[in-house]
Amino acid sequence: MEAGSDTAQLGLREAKKQETRQLISDHATRLFIERGFEETTIAEIAAAARVAKKTVTNYFARKEDLVLDHQDEFVAALARTVAARSPGESALASLRRAFEATVAAQDPVAGFAGPDFTRMIAGSPTLSACLRGLHDQREQALAEALADAVGGQRSDITIRTAAGLLGSVHRILFQRIQELTLAGNTNDEIAGAVAGEAARAFDLLEPALGDYAVA
Incomplete structure (x- = not known):
């Protein structure tokens, strides 16, 4: 039972990570399109996604990774x-x-x-x-x-x-x-x-x- 519970928790954490990553990426793309890539800052993306600036950089090492995520x-x-x-x-x-x-x-x-x-x-x-x-x-x-x-x-x-x-x-x-x-x-x-x-x-x-x- 505990093993199954641990697996479920891992699955939930991974799903939450993917959800956060997608949320950041979506807000970043919207801002880049509206304002331009060079003109948009990481801080603005973090504020739009309601996460810390460090959260953005933890998920995306470079600013361009927010756009070219494939x-x-x-x-x-x-x-x-x-x-x-x-x-x-x-x-x-x-x-x-x-x-x-x-x-x-x-x-x-x-x-x-x-x-x-x-x-x-x-x-x-x-x-x-x-x-x-x-x-x-x-x-x-x-x-x-x-x-x-x-x-x-x-x-x-x-x-x-x-x-x-x-x-x-x-x-x-x-x-x-x-x-x-x-x-x-x-x-x-x-x-x-x-x-x-x-x-x-x-x-x-x-x-x-x-x-x-x-x-």
């Missing part, structure tokens, strides 16, 4: 797709299939974040620089996954080039989704446009990478 998922996405590719499937084919699925789902991690959020990112030098860094980290993680896939070293020029090409296509398509969002298009309109553009972009890589890193 960054771990973003960085790991391409590498995980390659690692989980089906037998007979190349790295390119798996990434293409996965991207098509994210567009169909209008996944926020792929860039479907809505006009207010996208405008906030574009208008902040800090967040724009952070996003570029996340794209770089994602490419590095992809290079490691490709190295494992082909049994090579990440420093190998072929692996680095393949990761660069595949990472660049995803970076460009992410930016394209942002551009179309800022131009006033709906998510449905963006998904329709990007689906065709992505097909042409991935087609360009087929001659070089169509048979690369086949599972």
